[in-house]
Amino acid sequence: MLSKKKHFKTIYYLLILILLQCCSSDDSNNLVEKDTTPPSINSFTINNVSGNNINTPILISTTLELDIDITDDLGVTTIEIFIDAIKVANNTTPPFNFSIDVSQYNSGNHSVRIKAYDAAGNFSSTKDIAIIIDNTLPAITNVSIRNESILAGNINILSFKVSDDKDISSVAISVDNVTIATITDKNYNVNIATSNLNDGRHNIEIIASDSNNKIAKLTISFIADNTGPKITIDAINEGETISEIIQFEPKLSDEFSEINSLEVLYRNERIHFFENGAITAFSFNPDDYTSGDGRFTFIAKDALDNVSELSINTKTTQVLIRLKIPQDYLSTNIMKSWVFASKSDGSPISIVKIESGMTDIVLYATEKIDDSENFMITFYEIENSGFNRISTIQNLTITSPGTLHLAPRNTFSEESETSYTMNGFSANDIVKSQGVDYKGIKANDRFKLTLMRPQKTNQIYFYTYDNNAPETSYRYQFLNRPIGNSFALNSTAFGDQNVVLNNFVLQSYFPEVDLQPILSIFGYTNQNDYSNNVYHELFNSALTSKNTDINSSISYPLHTTFETYKHRLVSKDYITERKGIPLTNYSKPNWDIDYDTSSGNTIKIVTSGTTHSVGRLWLKNEYSIEPYYDYSWTLVYDSQKNKSEVIIPKFPDELSDLNFYKFSLDLFWQTEQLELSRYQNISNYNDYVNKVLKNNVNYDKVSDFVESLYHVPDFRKYPVFLKDVFN
Structure with missing residues (x-):
């Protein structure tokens, strides 16, 4: 006897099962109720004559044969056949093939109609199809090769039956109007060899004659297919050198048959095999093989076992x-x-x-x-x-x-070179002008300015200082472009507004013994100019300390109105280039x-x-x-x-x-x-x-600074800021 607890569980599970069944049934009913689409009669044949080719009444002896292809979204439930509007046959399960005895019908004109139903009661129907029944004609039935069949090779047995109220005198079989057999012994089996036929559509004709010279004809249209699938490979060409991973996307096509398989060989070894027409992309890595000659072989097979092969000779290398x-x-x-x-x-x-x-x-x-x-x-x-x-x-x-x-x-090319008059400068005055797209030098008593293309800057920066005291005599002039040919550099036009005097210490620097450090400062008017290296050189000079003690402070001038800076410091064995203004203290790396x-x-x-x-x-x-x-x-x-x-x-x-x-x-x-x-x-x-x-x-796209330690055989030479390719 069940306990109360077990009894309760049993009832609970039964309720759940009933509920699930009800839901399932409801879902199914809902689908049927919502279905308003009738079945689709895709194609049919009447005594091997395609419904698409019926232009005149079909002549029938004693047997009416129908093959019907029909589909529905929820499934076909019934197919009905009507002769002269009277239902004579029905079928509820595929395949929907019918063989109907019409020997009891009077010879003459009749009609056939096909009607199909789905589960929701939706139906579709053909129009009335005209037939002529002549029971005195021989009947050709049970034909083994159906209309629109695809045949391949030399073994394709055509079998059929011939019946008549009189004796059959002869049956002739022809392919494309060429007789291939004449049968008089009622052994209605003939082989249809297709290897000598061109691929494509052909016709078999069966002509049966009885003793009263009544003749019945049956035509079967078929397709000969003795060619394997067409293989297209776009990834490589004949003689190509393969040096990196390539992606193969084989394309196979067959005019008449389904694709069955594709085998891929490399150097006579299988590397891929695809079945049931499921051919996908695949990759080939030449690094998996030794370098040298190699051959790809693609072997494709269709549903009739026709085979095609494509070979591509290549060479692999790394x-x-x-x-x-x-x-x-x-x-x-x-x-x-x-x-x-x-x-x-x-x-x-x-x-x-x-x-x-x-x-x-x-x-x-x-x-x-x-x-x-x-x-x-x-x-x-x-x-x-x-x-x-x-x-x-x-x-x-x-x-x-x-x-x-x-x-x-060569990212820049020279656009123009102009020489300008200089006024009020002493022999010790250094005058410079340098930017991403311009450069100028003092040449005797004139100043030669070269402009480059493409133009990146809208202004030109000039600066000057006394060679004996660059840090305290620094002055500048910042002019808009273009500069006219009548322009002259006047010392009085240079000023030191917004220029401050800063200091730094270079550890281990010994004034009057070591080479003087050279400081270069570059100014950028905005961050975008910095990102694109559109600079103006603000200062470039060797500097020294007023004090001769080691590690003494070194002064330099700084124009403070630029948004962003970069600087470079070069000493006898040390170079650093950094974003921003100079540091207050530089310590060399502890390297040798x-x-x-x-x-x-x-x-x-x-x-x-x-x-x-x-x-x-x-x-x-x-x-x-x-x-x-x-x-x-x-x-x-x-x-x-x-x-x-x-x-x-x-x-x-x-x-x-x-x-x-x-x-x-x-x-x-x-x-x-x-x-x-x-x-x-x-x-x-x-x-x-x-x-x-x-x-x-x-480097400044990923790093705000670089610092380098150098060995230069000649201690009197400054190190050079080396490039990676062609210094």
Whole structure:
């Protein structure tokens, strides 16, 4: 006996079940009640004659055969057949095929109608279809090949029955009006071979004759299809070199049959297989295979097992780096230009000659390299004078940067040069004018001003100071453009309004012993100008302290009306460039950097420190040998990886006919400058490659300052603010 608790649970679950059934029933009823769309009679045949081709009454002997294709959104419930408006047959389940004996009907004209119903009681109907019943004719029925069938190959058995009230004397079967068989033994089986037929529509005709010379004809239209699907591949072309992941989107089409499968082979090994016509896009990564020749084979099969095949011969290789070349990269003073890749030991990998009009260059690997393996690229050009200018970027990988955008060579061109009169300036007065699109210098007693295009500034900044006391004698003049030809620079027009005297301390600077630090200050009228590097030079001069003690304060002038500033401080072994006005105190990084020796293609160095990320080496012959042997070579490298040596890449054999190639084989490379740098917001060398080098971005787009420690062999020379490509 059930407990009360169990009894309650039983009743509860029964109620839930009843409720669910009611809801389900209600939903179903609602769908039926809302259905107002009648079934759609898509197509039908009467004794193998398509409903679309009935133009005259259909001649029928003793059997009426119908094949009907019909659809409905909720399902077809009943199909009814009417002869002379009287229902003679019905069917409630597909397939909706009928074979109706009409031998009891009088010979003559009759009509047939098809009517279809759905669950909601909606119905559709054909018009009355005219037929002629002639019971004296032979009846051809139970035909195995239906109208509009698709046939393939050489084995397609056509079977049928022939009946008549008299004896059948002969049955002839023809294909496209060519007799292929005559049957007199009542074995009504004939093979329809299609391999010799053109793909497309054809007709089978069965002609039955009885002993009274009554003749019945039945025509069956069929499609011969002995051709596999058409395969279209747009992703690659014959003979193409594949160096990156490509996306295949195979397109298969078949005029007559459904697509069954697609098999994809590479180098005779299956890489993809698609069944049941479900063909999707797929990717191919050449890095998964060894470099070299390869063949893609696409094998498609249709529902009739017709097969087609498409082969595409290709070559796979690995991309080291892609280069985006600006249109003006080859300036008029360049005779020849190349770019080549080298392994980390300096041995060549590949080389491309840069020709006029090139915008994209790809350097390939000759053998597979790992993602972490380092290589270097070198830009080499010979100027018209014969001078050799070279730049190398080291410690790259196939993913970092992947693509390198080179900077335009000449962003500005000279528009005009005008010489102006100068009045009231002494021999010790320095007069300067420098901006992003203009520059001026004092030439004897006149001032020569050059304007550049495109114009970026609306004003021109002039400043002057006494060379013996630049910090206290600074004055300026800020003029709107354009400046007329009658303009003259008058000393009395220069003023010091909004100029203040500031101070900074450079740690370890020893006045009257060390080289005087050089301070440059740049002004920007607004933040947008700073973002686009539209600057005016406000000050540039060597400075010293009035006090001879080490770490003494150094004074400088500052024009305070500009919205944003940048400055650069250069000393004997230290450079820093920063956003904003000069700091009050500069401390050099606690790093060591020194040149050791040069042997072959190896420069031995001594470095220490963990906070620098970028190293630079500048090689340059101090004294000219001959124009074709003079060189300037800058190398950028990972300063944490290359702490004890920098490898100089060897020139590829493709350049062996050049004078400098032979000269470089035994050359003792002369070091002009060695540098270690760190940047704000750039944590390591790989960061620098991808944030700065990759897209040719000025470092100040991602960092507010850079500071560098230098080794310069000649202590009397200031270090140079090196560029990464072609200093």
